[in-house]
Amino acid sequence: MADGTRKPQRLPGAVTTALALLIGISAVQWLPVLPPRWLLGVVAACALMLTWCLPRMRWLAILLLGFAWAAWRGGTAMESRLPKAWEGQDFQVIGSVIGLAQTKAGATSVQFRIEQATLNGQITPWHGLTRISWYDKPTAEPEPCSRWQLLLRLRRPRGTINPGGTDSERSALAHDIAAVGYVRDDPDNQRLSVATWCLDRFRASLADGIQMRVHDPHDAALLRAFTVGDTRGLEQQDWDVARANGVSHLIAISGFHVGVAAVFGAWFCSVVYWLWPSLALRGPHAQAQALFALAAAFAYGVLAGFGMPTVRTVVMIAAFAAARCSRRAAGSAHVLAIALMAILLVNPTAVLEAGFWLSFVGVAFLILCMDAKERGFRAFLRELTLGQLVMTTALLPLTLWFFGEASLVGAFSNLFAVPFVSFVIVPCALLGMLLLMLCPPLATPVLWLAGWLTHAQWWLLEQTATWPGAQWYLPAVNSWALVFATLGAMWLFAPRGVPLRALGAVLFLPLLWPTRQQPDAGAFQTWMLDVGQGLSVVVRTREHALVYDAGARYPSDYDLGSAVVVPSLYALGIDRLDVLMISHADNDHAGGAPAVAAAFPTARRYSGEPARMHMPMEQCVVGQKWEWDGVRFRVLSPTAAAASNASANDHSCVLLIEGRAGRLLLTGDIAMNTEPLVAASLGVGPSPVLQVPHHGSNSSSSDDFIAAIRPELAVVSAGWRNRFGHPRPEVMQRYAAAGVPVFNTAVDGAVQIDFPAAAPAYVAARWRLLRPRYWRE
Incomplete structure (x- = not known):
C-alpha cells in the first residue's frame, strides 16, 4: 500500500469455512437432548437467509448449517436403533457379515448388517448394522461378506459410565451400530452363501498369507496390523507397549503409510514415463504423477480398511491431485481444510472419535510450525525430527483428554519407529503382498525379512516401554484446561516472528498440575x-x-x-x-x-x-x-x-x-x-x-x-x-x-x-x- 501500512492477514476461505463447519458440528455433541426436527429446519433456513443477506457473515451461516446437519444426522442415527420395546427379544434375521471376525477365547464377534428381521413370526421394518457374538463355536466360519440366517437376542447399545472411562454408546453412534446382541442356539442357524469376491475376504486372505509365511505368530500379527490393518492377533500387552511409546497410530495404519504408498505410485509413474517417453505427448508427466499417487493411496487405503488417518490422507492427496490436474497452486492448510470439510459433510459423527481429532490436529500443527519455504531432503529431516517433538507436545492435551494417559518417551520412540516402519517394514511387506498376488512362492523370503525387521523393531519398543514416564497418568482433564493447553501449543509452535513464544508453555500448567479436591479430615x-x-x-x-x-x-x-x-x-x-x-x-x-x-x-x-x-x-x-x-x-x-x-x-x-x-x-x-x-x-x-x-x-x-x-x-x-x-x-x-x-x-x-x-x-x-x-x- 502507498502509505506503507499492511492489510490484516485473513485466514483462507477454505480454512474459515472448515473451522466454522467444525465448530457447528462439534457444538451438537455437547447437547443432552437433540432439538426437534422443525427447529433444525428453522435454523437451516435462517442460515441460508444470512448467506443471502449478509455475505460477510457466511462463516456464521456455515456454522449454523453444520449444527443443523449434525443434529439431523445424530437424530436419524438414534432413531435407527433397535426400538426399546423390542429389547431382549429373539429375532430370526437374515444378513451379512461385515469386516473381519474377532475370535478370542469363548467368543467370536463380528459386525453384522441385518437385511430382514422377523419377530414373533412377523417381518419387521427394522434393519441396520449390529455387533453380535457367538459364545459357542459357530456352525461355520463367519467369513466376510457371507450371508447368514440366525436367531439373535438384541438390545440397544449401552455401555458403562465412569470417571475416565470409555463411552461405548458414543462409539456405537460414531460407527452406526444400531444394536448389539448374541447368537442363540437354534437348529435353523446356518450360513446361506458366501460372496464370490469381496474386498474384506481379499484382505483376510492376504492376512492369512502373511500368517502362513511368517513363523513367529506375534511377528505375523504385527505385520498384518502394519499392512492391512488386521489387529485380530494383537494382545492387550501389545497395545500397552504401543501406548507407552506413543506409536498406536502406526499399528492402526497411519497416514504416513498411505503417503509412502502415494510416493511409490508417483515413482512408478516416473518409471513408466522414462520407459515410454512418448507418453508425455498424450498427457503431462506432472498430472499423471498426481493421478498415479492418488490411485496408489486409494488402493492402499481400501486394503487397510479406511481408518480415520487413512481417509484423511487419501482425501488430502485427492485434493492435491485435483489442484495439480487443474494447474492451480494449493497450500497445505487449504488442502487440509478441504479434507476436513469432506469428512464432516459425509459423516458428521466422526467428531465423536479420538482418531479424528488426533489426526487433523496433528497435521494442522505440523503445517503451522514447519517452514513452508523448505523443500526436499532438508524438509523431510525436519518433519522426522522436529515434527515428532511437535506431534508429541501438541497432541498431549488431546491424548490426556481422550485416554487419560500420555507417553513422555513418544517423541523419541516415533523418531526411529516412524521412518523404520514406514520406509523399511511397510514397503517390504507391501512387496511381499504384491508377490502373494502375482507369485506366492517368491513372497515367502520377502515376508520372512519383513517379519524379522518387525521383530527387531518391536523388541526395541518393548525396552523403551519400561522407561520412566513411558505411561504417564493425570486426573481427568477439564475442558478449560484442554483449551488453554491447546492455545499454549499454538503459541509455542507459532511461526517465527510471534513474540514470546516460549511463554506458551505456561498455558500447559492447568493441564499438568490440575487442582485436586481432596476430602477434609474426617470426610x-x-x-x-x-x-x-x-x-x-x-x-x-x-x-x-x-x-x-x-x-x-x-x-x-x-x-x-x-x-x-x-x-x-x-x-x-x-x-x-x-x-x-x-x-x-x-x-x-x-x-x-x-x-x-x-x-x-x-x-x-x-x-x-x-x-x-x-x-x-x-x-x-x-x-x-x-x-x-x-x-x-x-x-x-x-x-x-x-x-x-x-x-x-x-x-x-x-x-x-x-x-x-x-x-x-x-x-x-x-x-x-x-x-x-x-x-x-x-x-x-x-x-x-x-x-x-x-x-x-x-x-x-x-x-x-x-x-x-x-x-x-x-x-x-x-x-x-x-x-x-x-x-x-x-x-x-x-x-x-x-x-x-x-x-x-x-x-x-x-x-x-x-x-x-x-x-x-x-x-x-x-x-x-x-x-x-x-x-x-
Whole structure:
C-alpha cells in the first residue's frame, strides 16, 4: 500500500469455512437432548437467509448449517436403533457379515448388517448394522461378506459410565451400530452363501498369507496390523507397549503409510514415463504423477480398511491431485481444510472419535510450525525430527483428554519407529503382498525379512516401554484446561516472528498440575463404579485410598479391572492405593483384582476367600480395624468360623466406613443368614448408606435387615438387562416399603457419594445425569 501500512492477514476461505463447519458440528455433541426436527429446519433456513443477506457473515451461516446437519444426522442415527420395546427379544434375521471376525477365547464377534428381521413370526421394518457374538463355536466360519440366517437376542447399545472411562454408546453412534446382541442356539442357524469376491475376504486372505509365511505368530500379527490393518492377533500387552511409546497410530495404519504408498505410485509413474517417453505427448508427466499417487493411496487405503488417518490422507492427496490436474497452486492448510470439510459433510459423527481429532490436529500443527519455504531432503529431516517433538507436545492435551494417559518417551520412540516402519517394514511387506498376488512362492523370503525387521523393531519398543514416564497418568482433564493447553501449543509452535513464544508453555500448567479436591479430615468420598454385573467401590480419604472389589474378567480377556477400575482411579487423581479388599473370590468381584494389583503393587490386600484367589492375600475377619485421616474402617464379617464353614457368598468381607457426618456399609454378596450378624455389629451411629447385598438378589436384603440398619440410601451394582434379573422386583419393593431410595448403576452409571466432615450427611450424584449426552440412554 502507498502509505506503507499492511492489510490484516485473513485466514483462507477454505480454512474459515472448515473451522466454522467444525465448530457447528462439534457444538451438537455437547447437547443432552437433540432439538426437534422443525427447529433444525428453522435454523437451516435462517442460515441460508444470512448467506443471502449478509455475505460477510457466511462463516456464521456455515456454522449454523453444520449444527443443523449434525443434529439431523445424530437424530436419524438414534432413531435407527433397535426400538426399546423390542429389547431382549429373539429375532430370526437374515444378513451379512461385515469386516473381519474377532475370535478370542469363548467368543467370536463380528459386525453384522441385518437385511430382514422377523419377530414373533412377523417381518419387521427394522434393519441396520449390529455387533453380535457367538459364545459357542459357530456352525461355520463367519467369513466376510457371507450371508447368514440366525436367531439373535438384541438390545440397544449401552455401555458403562465412569470417571475416565470409555463411552461405548458414543462409539456405537460414531460407527452406526444400531444394536448389539448374541447368537442363540437354534437348529435353523446356518450360513446361506458366501460372496464370490469381496474386498474384506481379499484382505483376510492376504492376512492369512502373511500368517502362513511368517513363523513367529506375534511377528505375523504385527505385520498384518502394519499392512492391512488386521489387529485380530494383537494382545492387550501389545497395545500397552504401543501406548507407552506413543506409536498406536502406526499399528492402526497411519497416514504416513498411505503417503509412502502415494510416493511409490508417483515413482512408478516416473518409471513408466522414462520407459515410454512418448507418453508425455498424450498427457503431462506432472498430472499423471498426481493421478498415479492418488490411485496408489486409494488402493492402499481400501486394503487397510479406511481408518480415520487413512481417509484423511487419501482425501488430502485427492485434493492435491485435483489442484495439480487443474494447474492451480494449493497450500497445505487449504488442502487440509478441504479434507476436513469432506469428512464432516459425509459423516458428521466422526467428531465423536479420538482418531479424528488426533489426526487433523496433528497435521494442522505440523503445517503451522514447519517452514513452508523448505523443500526436499532438508524438509523431510525436519518433519522426522522436529515434527515428532511437535506431534508429541501438541497432541498431549488431546491424548490426556481422550485416554487419560500420555507417553513422555513418544517423541523419541516415533523418531526411529516412524521412518523404520514406514520406509523399511511397510514397503517390504507391501512387496511381499504384491508377490502373494502375482507369485506366492517368491513372497515367502520377502515376508520372512519383513517379519524379522518387525521383530527387531518391536523388541526395541518393548525396552523403551519400561522407561520412566513411558505411561504417564493425570486426573481427568477439564475442558478449560484442554483449551488453554491447546492455545499454549499454538503459541509455542507459532511461526517465527510471534513474540514470546516460549511463554506458551505456561498455558500447559492447568493441564499438568490440575487442582485436586481432596476430602477434609474426617470426610471421605466413595464411587460405586459401573462395572456391569459385578461390584467395585472406590473410597478416598484425604491422604489414603481403598478399592473394594474389582469387577469381572471374562474369557474373551475383557477385564473390568484394567478397563474400568484402574482408569477411574487415575482419572480421580488417585496415584497410590493403600488397600485392595476383595469381598470374596467370585469372578464378578475378583476377576479384575490382578489388574488393579499390578497397577498398584504396594497396596495391602485382603479377601474373604484368600485360598481361592489367584494371588497372595490376607484373610479379612471380624474385628479388623484402622483409621485414616479421621475416618474409621471396621470389618464386620466374616467371623473366623464363617470364614471356614460358610457358603462362598457369606465369606464376603463386610466393611463399615465411618466419617464424622456419615457411614457407608459395604456388604459384598452376603445372604440373609449373615445379615443379622452384620446388623448386630453395626453399632450406634447415623443411618448408613448401604451397598445392596448380592446385587439385589432375592436371597439377601430381608425385611428385618432393612429395618435393623435403616439405610438412608441404598445403591445396587448390577448389569443392564442382566440374565439374573438383578435387582429383583420383590427386593426393590422391600426397600420402597421401608422408604429407602435406591440408585442402580445399571440405570445411573457410576454413583458418587461425598460424606463431608459436617452436615449434610452425604451428597450423591449419578454420572449418567452428571454427564448427560444425547446418545446416552
